[in-house]
Amino acid sequence: MSNLWQTFIERRGDLLVALGQHIQISLVALVIAVVIALPLAVFSLGHKRLANVLLQLTGILQTIPSLALLGLLIPFVGIGTTPAIIALVVYALLPIFQNTYVGLSEIDPAFEEAAEAFGMTRFQKLRKVELPLALPVIMGGIRTATVLIIGTATLAALIGGGGLGTFIMSGINRNDTTLTLLGALASAALALVFSAGLALIQKVRFRWVVTGLVTLGVIGGGVWSYQALRPQPETITIAGKLGSEPEVLINMYKLLIEDGSDNVDVVLKPNFGQTSFLFDALKSGKIDLYPEFTGTVVTSLVKPSAKQTAAINHGADSYPIANSLLKQQGLTLLKPMKYNNTYALVVRQSTAKQYGLKTISDLNKLPNGTAGFDLEFSGRADGYAGIKQQYGLNLKVNSLDASLRYQALSQNHVEVTDGYSTDSQIAQYKLLALQDPKHVFATYRGAPMMKASWAKQHPAIIKRLNRLAGKISETDMQQMNYDVNVKKQSAASVAKHYLTTHHLLEAQK
Amino acid sequence: MSELIAFDHVTKTYASGDAVQDLNLKIHTGELFVLVGESGSGKTTTLKMINRLIAPTSGTIQFKGQDITSYPIRELRWQIGYVLQQIALFPNMTVGQNIALIPELRHMPKAEVTNRVDELLDSVGLPPEQYRNRFPKALSGGEQQRVGILRAFANKPPVVLMDEPFSALDPLSRNQLQELVLDLHQRLNMTIVFVTHDMNEAMRLGDRIAVMRDGQLVQCDTPQAIAKSPATDWVAEFFAGTKARLMEAPLRKLTAFATPDTAPNRPLTSPDALLKSILPVIAQGEKVTIQTDSGKFKIDAQAVLNFLAANA
Numbered sequence: 001m002s003n004l005w006q007t008f009i010e011r012r013g014d015l016l017v018a019l020g021q022h023i024q025i026s027l028v029a030l031v032i033a034v035v036i037a038l039p040l041a042v043f044s045l046g047h048k049r050l051a052n053v054l055l056q057l058t059g060i061l062q063t064i065p066s067l068a069l070l071g072l073l074i075p076f077v078g079i080g081t082t083p084a085i086i087a088l089v090v091y092a093l094l095p096i097f098q099n100t101y102v103g104l105s106e107i108d109p110a111f112e113e114a115a116e117a118f119g120m121t122r123f124q125k126l127r128k129v130e131l132p133l134a135l136p137v138i139m140g141g142i143r144t145a146t147v148l149i150i151g152t153a154t155l156a157a158l159i160g161g162g163g164l165g166t167f168i169m170s171g172i173n174r175n176d177t178t179l180t181l182l183g184a185l186a187s188a189a190l191a192l193v194f195s196a197g198l199a200l201i202q203k204v205r206f207r208w209v210v211t212g213l214v215t216l217g218v219i220g221g222g223v224w225s226y227q228a229l230r231p232q233p234e235t236i237t238i239a240g241k242l243g244s245e246p247e248v249l250i251n252m253y254k255l256l257i258e259d260g261s262d263n264v265d266v267v268l269k270p271n272f273g274q275t276s277f278l279f280d281a282l283k284s285g286k287i288d289l290y291p292e293f294t295g296t297v298v299t300s301l302v303k304p305s306a307k308q309t310a311a312i313n314h315g316a317d318s319y320p321i322a323n324s325l326l327k328q329q330g331l332t333l334l335k336p337m338k339y340n341n342t343y344a345l346v347v348r349q350s351t352a353k354q355y356g357l358k359t360i361s362d363l364n365k366l367p368n369g370t371a372g373f374d375l376e377f378s379g380r381a382d383g384y385a386g387i388k389q390q391y392g393l394n395l396k397v398n399s400l401d402a403s404l405r406y407q408a409l410s411q412n413h414v415e416v417t418d419g420y421s422t423d424s425q426i427a428q429y430k431l432l433a434l435q436d437p438k439h440v441f442a443t444y445r446g447a448p449m450m451k452a453s454w455a456k457q458h459p460a461i462i463k464r465l466n467r468l469a470g471k472i473s474e475t476d477m478q479q480m481n482y483d484v485n486v487k488k489q490s491a492a493s494v495a496k497h498y499l500t501t502h503h504l505l506e507a508q509k
Numbered sequence: 510m511s512e513l514i515a516f517d518h519v520t521k522t523y524a525s526g527d528a529v530q531d532l533n534l535k536i537h538t539g540e541l542f543v544l545v546g547e548s549g550s551g552k553t554t555t556l557k558m559i560n561r562l563i564a565p566t567s568g569t570i571q572f573k574g575q576d577i578t579s580y581p582i583r584e585l586r587w588q589i590g591y592v593l594q595q596i597a598l599f600p601n602m603t604v605g606q607n608i609a610l611i612p613e614l615r616h617m618p619k620a621e622v623t624n625r626v627d628e629l630l631d632s633v634g635l636p637p638e639q640y641r642n643r644f645p646k647a648l649s650g651g652e653q654q655r656v657g658i659l660r661a662f663a664n665k666p667p668v669v670l671m672d673e674p675f676s677a678l679d680p681l682s683r684n685q686l687q688e689l690v691l692d693l694h695q696r697l698n699m700t701i702v703f704v705t706h707d708m709n710e711a712m713r714l715g716d717r718i719a720v721m722r723d724g725q726l727v728q729c730d731t732p733q734a735i736a737k738s739p740a741t742d743w744v745a746e747f748f749a750g751t752k753a754r755l756m757e758a759p760l761r762k763l764t765a766f767a768t769p770d771t772a773p774n775r776p777l778t779s780p781d782a783l784l785k786s787i788l789p790v791i792a793q794g795e796k797v798t799i800q801t802d803s804g805k806f807k808i809d810a811q812a813v814l815n816f817l818a819a820n821a
Contacts, residue, residue, distance in 0.1 A: 108597070110593055110595035110596075111597050113593065113597070114591070114597040117562060117591035118586065118610060118611050118614065119583035119586035119611070120614065121583070124614065128599070128602075129601075133600070133601060
């Protein structure tokens with residue numbers, strides 16, 4: 001309990017901001033839901049079939065799980081408050097529509113007849129008779145909707161919408177119950193206050209309702225202008241390709257970006273898809289940056305000249321070429337990390353020790369070299385065919401499916417296999433990736449890629465991201481992939497661990 | 510006498526059959542016209558066709574010599590006041606707002622509306638300063654219908670329709686409100702079309718009475734003419750039955766007209782005894798005391814006369 005109080009005191013500033021966001025999201029959603037559901041209910045009053053269809057429809061909408069609804073909305077409206085508000089409106093429609101419809105249709109027909117006989121127009125009848133008489137039932141629906149909205153609005157935090165959910169989510173994330181409890185209690189209290197407030201509105205005179213609304217407007221305006229004056233958190237969206245390695249990298253980017261006083265809100269989209277998909281998303285501004293590799297840039301994303309290709313094939317650094325060609329497309333690739341994620345010939349560490357293997361040419365020292373290669377690798381010019389020629393190897397080659405290579409190697413069926421230099425299995429099975437001094441394999445060095453204009457606008461962030469330049473060896477990356485894939489640690493904690501142990505975060509200095 | 514409303518071969522058919530069958534009827538300007546009949550006789554349907562709450566299946570209805578469908582509907586309804594059996598004062602409006610409703614719909618200046626409301630409340634014995642700002646639910650049934658009538662008269666329409674307005678009220682209130690209707694009719698010199706199932710009420714109020722049965726008009730004449738020469742046996746029975754029934758009323762029905770009896774030890778008569786059984790005693794100037802749930806009451810000749818007057 002004292003723990004809760006202490007957390008409350010410490011975080012009260014954040015809590016107030018989250019509360020303000022929560023109220024804002026909830027009120028906006030509530031107002032929109034009323035504006036949609038109320039006229040719809042009024043309109044369907046004379047059309048029983050339409051009313052039934054709408055009741056069914058709003059009912060079905062409400063059964064969509066909120067997480068699924070948010071997920072479905074992201075492709076259309078992105079992330080942030082917009083999809084959150086849309087989802088909340090969808091949930092609030094049923095209670096408001098249903099109660100308005102029921103309230104209006106249960107009015108004593110004598111009142112309808114009187115209004116009719118006194119020569120009221122449809123609108124006068126609605127305003128002077130029907131709505132006031134149905135008001136208690138309508139308000140009941142609005143109250144139900146309000147409680148529902150305030151409760152569900154905690155999910156907005158999942159998609160960067162802010163609000164009290166941020167406390168709940170970060171509490172769950174960090175296994176900090178007090179944070180979760182704080183967010184949940186605040187949200188429950190808010191629901192109670194709103195519900196009681198609406199109940200009060202029903203009882204007091206119209207004049208007081210107007211006074212109340214004006215007061216609420218003033219408070220709302222105050223909160224709004226406070227938020228407007230306060231530096232708005234900028235949302236930075238980072239995506240990554242499929243797999244553990246990009247996920248660890250984007251988590252590092254996030255930690256580095258947030259490792260400063262800048263008021264930013266970093267959203268991660270791991271396992272976002274294939275290269276072309278990410279590249280399009282970056283160019284269209286849907287995401288702000290993603291980790292890309294120099295080799296991929298020069299082979300798939302830009303068109304190097306014949307001269308440049310030749311230079312790369314002779315072992316020239318592909319980074320400056322990739323970067324200069326990206327610049328023509330308005331993009332930039334920051335300075336790459338140390339490790340090279342490329343094809344590698346892999347042997348057991350025991351074998352390497354026994355025969356003193358370090359580079360690919362050392363493979364000639366093997367008395368009976370049997371290799372198990374993926375079919376594609378065996379045939380490629382930048383695969384075994386090139387290696388054989390450049391290093392003068394003479395291995396006995398078996399074709400092996402990619403998924404079986406490491407198993408075959410670790411169980412001594414073959415002495416050499418192909419792989420990628422940062423594969424977690426290299427750490428897992430105590431293997432070694434041999435060096436390629438003749439640069440037969442293209443270099444694939446990773447770095448954050450972004451629009452050049454974005455980089456120009458965020459010099460401080462670029463500086464922090466560049467702390468990774470020249471960092472992370474193949475072994476480091478293998479270990480981190482191993483931690484995520486095999487030891488099932490979260491990419492976020494693995495990323496954080498690396499940055500802290502290598503003193504790359506400002507906070508610990 | 511000019512005719513204000515005329516039904517010409519009007520029929521209203523529902524899925525269950527004819528509610529009104531080939532009705533021909535003329536209502537004159539300035540008369541208090543009563544439509545009487547049992548439930549299901551078509552009297553209310555007839556009434557509601559006048560202000561177009563119900564549309565006839567065939568035939569035409571004329572108002573001021575013109576087909577009612579030729580008027581803009583709101584213009585027509587503003588000329589026809591309406592009092593409902595359910596009273597239907599809007600519970601979200603005060604007494605004053607209920608009465609002011611139609612004048613305000615017609616954009617009468619606010620000061621004038623306020624004056625009109627106060628004047629009307631005053632005229633029916635409801636002090637404006639005391640009643641104007643009350644809500645209907647704070648009023649007794651009789652007071653509510655008084656306001657219901659004022660609401661219909663506020664706009665000074667040439668005709669007011671009343672649909673069994675007093676059937677839900679206690680006998681005393683009903684008596685007082687019948688007085689009020691007669692008084693207003695005389696004072697304002699307007700046309701009233703009044704629907705009731707109570708022949709006594711019809712006889713008491715009507716300048717002319719239209720007796721309806723099974724959707725058809727059976728007889729339409731002055732109360733005296735109907736009493737003297739009923740058109741059919743059924744009319745005679747309907748007319749006489751009420752008289753006979755009046756004498757068969759149990760004494761408890763006279764409670765409203767009796768005075769509380771505070772004297773002790775007076776012999777009690779059962780409240781279930783019939784009126785005719787005590788008439789010989791009353792005729793000798795004696796009083797009869799009954800014990801009811803709400804106390805002891807004495808019934809004298811005046812109480813019996815008041816009861817008969819209210820129901821005859």
